[in-house]
Amino acid sequence: MFRFKLSFLFIINLMVFHLSVNAQSNNAVLAKKYQTLVSKAEISDSGFISIHLNDNNLWLEIPDSIMGRDLLIGSRVEEISSTKNAVAGQMMHNPMLVRFSQDDKSVYLHVIDTEKVMDAKDPISISFDRNNIQTIYTAFKIEARNARNDASVIDVTKFFSNQIPQISPFGGGGSGKVIPEVTKTTYARAYDGNVEIITQMGFMGKRSQFMCSLHRSIVLLPKEPMQPRLASAQINYYEEVRKELSSEYMDVKNYSYIRRWRLEPKKEDIQKHKNGKLVEPKKPIVFYVDNSIPEKWKPFIKAGIEDWQMAFEKIGFKNAIIAKDYPVNDTSFHANDFTNNCFRYITTEKANAMGNHWIDPRSGEILQGDVLFYHNVISKLYQWRFSQTAANDPAIRGNMNDVSDEIMGELIRYAAAHEIGHSLGMKHNYRASYAFPVDSLRSPSFTKKYGTAASIMDYARNNYIAQAKDKGVGLTPPLLGVYDYFAIKWAYQPIYEANTSEEEKATLNRWFEERSKDDMYLFGAKNGMGDGTLDPSVLTESLGNDVVKASRYGAVNAKLIMKNLIEWSAADELGDDHLRWMYDGVIKQYNRYFKHVEARLGGVFEFDLTNEMHPEKYVAVSREKQKEALDYIMDELLGQFDWMKSEDLEKRLGSLDEEIIKAQGKKIEDLLNRAVLVRMYTCTTESKDPYAVSEYLSDITKRLFNLSAKKQSTDWVRNLQVEYVKGLQKLLKDNADKSGHVFNNLIMADIHSELESIKNIAIKRAEKGNENVKKHFSFLTYILE
Known part of the structure; x- marks a missing residue:
């Protein structure tokens, strides 16, 4: 028996020896392949992951030190021949959270799910791990090892030449079949924390062919995520959902983190900031403004971006968000690189604007933001302004091309600031307009101070309540509303005495309680409660706290505008197509008043229980108020058309x-x-x-x-x-x-x-x-x- 053990150990040692020899031989082969690969590469670039590009063949050189690290892989459109599915600069999905692992033959790409969480020390974590293994998205053969034998080289040509559903720019349904003959890698760059790859791709759809260049980014995330801030139903921030399992309780604990930028003082300024001094952040938020935007509109867009400085200054940060032009003659700048936040101009017929952001899903940290500003949104802004305020404001009447740059710039500035709010992590707050009494919106002093709503993140456009005889009344939304200052404080002010997210809760709740008697700090994100019930205090495009009174004022203005539409819209100069467009704008605005009032019918107000002004969470609209709503509708329907x-x-x-x-x-x-x-x-x-x-x-x-x-x-x-x-x-x-x-x-x-x-x-x-x-x-x- 003793001799058997010796023999067995001898055999094992012999096997290890042969494996070691084979490994050394294999490494030598892989090292030789590396030299051949690098010598043939047309482009080689060093970074946290190095790249090698040769005749459409793309290799990534992934260091062993990166294995197991958290990364993001995301995608946006670089260029496109048809804007039916997407536009240049657009990102349709959040990036994937991934990790690399390897064995002696392959490198594996794992997709990481952050929604379910558990303490690794919890006894039931063994079961959790068995039921939540990491998904292997794909595997890459190790083609070579570098000379230091500390990095594996993989061929990712096919990977980036195909659609990756999780980061496709075309939504969930795809856009067609990839045409291999016209698909190739055209650009690859490596940096200290990110890799940027552009692939020209041809697609054959059901009816037509189109081209699209896709810009993919691979981003190294910090080893230690930013300390997250727990979300609240009382504030308008996008959230990252968590489902925590624990042996301490039988149910699943649900909570969320808000999405926000990492804004913190420089190390040497922390004490100054604690003492209430104004300091510059360690890393300001910089937005680059597209060089294709008409020059006369750029100052207003930059102003809209930097309007948020006012809110950040209230919490001790100066120059926290900065607007800059695209760098000129700077070959190192690429607008679609992950490290750049851009305000992009989109030349399509669509009338829209949208603010987006990419996040670290582990903590909710916003890593990159964008605004897409479509060409026709300017005409839409004008149409809104005319149909809502032409009864009161002669300056908006006449040839739209002759309306002053100051008026149009004010509208563009509002739209820019609103979309930047989304890029800062904010959702809409549709209840912000409900905070104001209707008749206050006819007051010059009130409207000059507060604008049309308590938050620029509401869909409260221009002051359709102000009547023709009301002189000096403010007609547009605020630069930032009272609520916006509070929202920035709630999300971004450091709470130095708290070491964890849980420890921050007491302070965050106290901030809510301090404002619980003021409706300007109310939040409402949705227009219903999921069962078809409408909340008449949470509506889009509405103003004031009484939808019937506001709609009656609005209807008077709509009828006055229509009476003078030919003259006020300069139809004799601009033609009947323009007149039709303006007519439709007035009718759409008038129809909104019906929608606002209809929300009272069977409506229910929903308020947070912590608000002292509204101690009951659900309050049905009274019979009297519902009948008042019906009276408005019938008065308008039975009036002379x-x-x-x-x-x-x-x-x-x-x-x-x-x-x-x-x-x-x-x-x-x-x-x-x-x-x-x-x-x-x-x-x-x-x-x-x-x-x-x-x-x-x-x-x-x-x-x-x-x-x-x-x-x-x-x-x-x-x-x-x-x-x-x-x-x-x-x-x-x-x-x-x-x-x-x-x-x-x-x-x-x-x-x-x-x-x-x-x-x-x-x-x-x-x-x-x-x-x-x-x-x-x-x-x-x-x-x-």
């Missing part, structure tokens, strides 16, 4: 009757929306002051049918009555809509009862009035049979 058309307008635009009739039908459809009726029924059972479905339908019927003979004789009214009857019948026929809102039998009974009431009215009216009225009610009687 001649303001939407005139002989002069129809000479230029053609008959507008059909458009108006269709619009009427849409308004009736909205009033009879299943979601509205289901919400009302729900509130009837839960509210102390309900507006029952039966009463609501009865009120509509009374307003539509209890009319003077003169009013009843108009085509508009007769069309509304028919649309209403057809709408009720459709509800009985189709019990559920596409969104899943299903009527119960009690709602169905209310609808049937209302149709019977209308039938009785129609039978009686069919025998009275002029021929048109008789014919109309005979028709209603017919369709009600």
Whole structure:
């Protein structure tokens, strides 16, 4: 037995010896291949990962020290021949968090999931590890080892010549099949912390072919992530979700980190900052402004970027965010490199702007930001400004090309600052406009101080409430709102006394409590509660804390603008196409007022419980306020529609009757929306002051049918009555809509009862009035049979 052990050890040692010899031989071969590869490379560049490029063949030289380190791989569009799927500079997805590992033959690319977390010291972590192994996305054969034998070389040509779904710039559905013959690597650079690769790619879609160059970045993340800050439902920051498992509790603990930049003082300035001194951050946020932006607009865009300096200064950082031009004659600058934050100009017909950012998903640290500013957004900004304020402001009237640069620049500055807010990590705050009393928006002193909303991150454009006679009133959003200053403080002010995210919570909560009696610090991100219920304090494009009063003011202005539209839009100079565009803008604005008011019907306010002004989390809109909303809608529907058309307008635009009739039908459809009726029924059972479905339908019927003979004789009214009857019948026929809102039998009974009431009215009216009225009610009687 003893001799057997000796023999076995001898065999093992012999095997190890042979493996060692083979390994040395293999390393020698790989080293020789390295020399051959490097000598043939047209481009070799050293960085944290070195690159070698030769005749479309791309190799990465990955040091052993990088194995197991966290990295990001992301993608954006460099150039493109068709903007149907994406535009130059756009990134459609967050980058992948990855790690490399290797054995003696291959290097493996692992995709890391950060959503589920567990303390490695927890006893149940053994099970956690078994059920959450790292995904191997792909493997690369080791082609060579460098001369120092501390780095492996892999061929990534095919990897970057194919679509990588997780970082494709074309969304989830892809864009077509890659054409290999026109696909090649055209650029590769290596730096201390990132690698940049550009691949020219051809795609064959279902109907056409197009070209696109994709810019991929590989980024080395710091060994120690930034200390994250825990998210709160009371603040408007994008979040990184975590699901923590622990043996201390049976359920999964859900929490989130906010997305924010790493903003901290230089080491030598920490004490100064603690003492309240203004200091420059260790690494400021620098945004480069696209050199293709028209020169006259650049100062306004830079101002919009640097407006956020005011908020950062309040927490002790000066020059925290800086706007610079693209460097000129600097070959080392590439706008799409990961290290650069850019405000990009997109020359397409799309009227939009969007702010994005890339993050370290381990901590929520924003590593890179971008704004896409589309060419036609400027015309959209003008259309909004005109349709919302032309009744009050003569300076916005006339030839749009002659509107002063100051006015247009103010609009561009607002849009730039809003999108930079997104790049700083902020979501929209749709409740910020609700903080202001409606009549305060007619006050020169109030609007000059606060603008139109408490946050620039609201969709509160221009002051459509200010009436023609209101002089000196501010018409535009603030540079930054009261809420924006607080949001920057909450996310970015260092809390030196806290060593962990958990320890920060007490201070963060205290900041909320200090502002709990002021509606300017309220936050609302969504327009509903997931069940179709609307919150009338959280709406887009709305102003003030009373949607009915605000909409009445807005409707007065819309009618005044339409009355003077030909003259005020300079139609004689700019032509009928421009007039049509401006007409549509005024009608869209007017229609928004209906949408705002409709949110009261079956609506429910949702407030955070910690706010002293609103101690109840859910509060149903009162019956009185709902009836007030219906009154507004019916007043507008039954008013004279001649303001939407005139002989002069129809000479230029053609008959507008059909458009108006269709619009009427849409308004009736909205009033009879299943979601509205289901919400009302729900509130009837839960509210102390309900507006029952039966009463609501009865009120509509009374307003539509209890009319003077003169009013009843108009085509508009007769069309509304028919649309209403057809709408009720459709509800009985189709019990559920596409969104899943299903009527119960009690709602169905209310609808049937209302149709019977209308039938009785129609039978009686069919025998009275002029021929048109008789014919109309005979028709209603017919369709009600």
